[in-house]
Amino acid sequence: MKRFDWNALGNEARKQVLERPAQSRAETLRLAVEDIVSAVRAHGDSALRDLTARYDRCDLDALEVTADEFAAAESALAPELKAAIIEAASRIEAFHRAAAPQAIAVDTAPGVRVERVLRAITTVGLYVPAGTAPLPSTALMLGVPARLAGCRQVVLCSPVRPDGRCDEAVLFAARVTGVHKVFKLGGAQAIAAMAYGTESVPRCDKLFGPGNAWVTEAKLQVSVDPRGAAIDMPAGPSEVLVIADADADPVFVAADLLSQAEHGPDSQVILVSPSADLLERVEHEVERQRVTLPRADVALQALGESRLILVESLAQAIDVSNGYAPEHLIIQVREPRALLPEIDSAGSVFLGAWTPESVGDYCSGSNHVLPTYGYARSYSGASVASFQKQITVQELSAEGLRTIGPCTATLAAAEQLEAHRRAVTLRLATLEQKA
Numbered sequence: 001m002k003r004f005d006w007n008a009l010g011n012e013a014r015k016q017v018l019e020r021p022a023q024s025r026a027e028t029l030r031l032a033v034e035d036i037v038s039a040v041r042a043h044g045d046s047a048l049r050d051l052t053a054r055y056d057r058c059d060l061d062a063l064e065v066t067a068d069e070f071a072a073a074e075s076a077l078a079p080e081l082k083a084a085i086i087e088a089a090s091r092i093e094a095f096h097r098a099a100a101p102q103a104i105a106v107d108t109a110p111g112v113r114v115e116r117v118l119r120a121i122t123t124v125g126l127y128v129p130a131g132t133a134p135l136p137s138t139a140l141m142l143g144v145p146a147r148l149a150g151c152r153q154v155v156l157c158s159p160v161r162p163d164g165r166c167d168e169a170v171l172f173a174a175r176v177t178g179v180h181k182v183f184k185l186g187g188a189q190a191i192a193a194m195a196y197g198t199e200s201v202p203r204c205d206k207l208f209g210p211g212n213a214w215v216t217e218a219k220l221q222v223s224v225d226p227r228g229a230a231i232d233m234p235a236g237p238s239e240v241l242v243i244a245d246a247d248a249d250p251v252f253v254a255a256d257l258l259s260q261a262e263h264g265p266d267s268q269v270i271l272v273s274p275s276a277d278l279l280e281r282v283e284h285e286v287e288r289q290r291v292t293l294p295r296a297d298v299a300l301q302a303l304g305e306s307r308l309i310l311v312e313s314l315a316q317a318i319d320v321s322n323g324y325a326p327e328h329l330i331i332q333v334r335e336p337r338a339l340l341p342e343i344d345s346a347g348s349v350f351l352g353a354w355t356p357e358s359v360g361d362y363c364s365g366s367n368h369v370l371p372t373y374g375y376a377r378s379y380s381g382a383s384v385a386s387f388q389k390q391i392t393v394q395e396l397s398a399e400g401l402r403t404i405g406p407c408t409a410t411l412a413a414a415e416q417l418e419a420h421r422r423a424v425t426l427r428l429a430t431l432e433q434k435a
Contacts, residue, residue, distance in 0.1 A: 044198035073168035088363035095365030100384035111400025120150035125194030127209030134167035143177025149387035159186025188218035195222035195229040236373025239268030241326035246275035254285035265301035325376040
């Protein structure tokens, strides 16, 4: 772990400390993904079978998960895991239902009614990774808001194992959340299938979910193609920033840092504190805990680029955090809620010693599909709104046009848009004739 004294650094050095590693869009990766996307577009299911055999070492007859496979997956799961998935889904639904956007109607002037109506995105595609570890929690985080939004067709893709099946917990979570179709597809080929459609896979209007560099590159490529699909948000490696004071428990802080570091070797881990003693104690505690982890080697690689930053105050710690705009922000200080009003940019915030980031990953009710790589400055995490379109409606009576027509005509004339002006003034003249 690398230590820095924030107040001993100049402006350029501070920027460098908070810089994330450059995301690689290597030419070889870009071209390889282009080839995969082109193959799927040209050859559909046939290309998907070939690519699945090549990358997942599995020859598939049917791409879609069958009812029998769903039943077998449910039977194979331990009762406590099924209960936990159902419990988590209920809390995710409770929060997302309460936070969902509402239709509104406002009279902005006499006879002028302006409304916002909500319409679900018709067909959405969810990607659930299953690389070093399957992620049934992602199926919950995406499936629940998609169902609440009212999407007519929810498609989910997750990589197949060599035995020809998807992860049982992912399938059970998909069934619990009401996903309509699940396909045994992973990688860039799954993104291409959902973006453009094949004989088996429906074409989707918007794609959601995390993935590796191949998945990320594929999402970027299809999102800039007008014939492709929109995507949820730009993606980068997962990250956490912890603000802690001298009263924080170094055991807890170290556990939080490691819970992020074990995601992958490129995960970002930062601790900011006005206490030099705490920084030192956390550093020792991180290593003590790390060596006991099953994914100790993965965590070690991530920790090689971690940051321990000494600041002069909690106010300065907030400035550092807002400058970094972390995906996850943990605040372990004596009065954590007092700092919340000053937080401008973060994907999700975890207040106090008893709120590990892990609960947000699984079952507090908030969403774990969050903006990374500094995009928390301008993006929000997945929600019901992510799966909906907000359409505005306006309706004027004759009185309403008389009220706001002159304002419209004046502004149109100022912009030298004569047809705009006449669309109003011709109507106003007709009203005058009828008066």
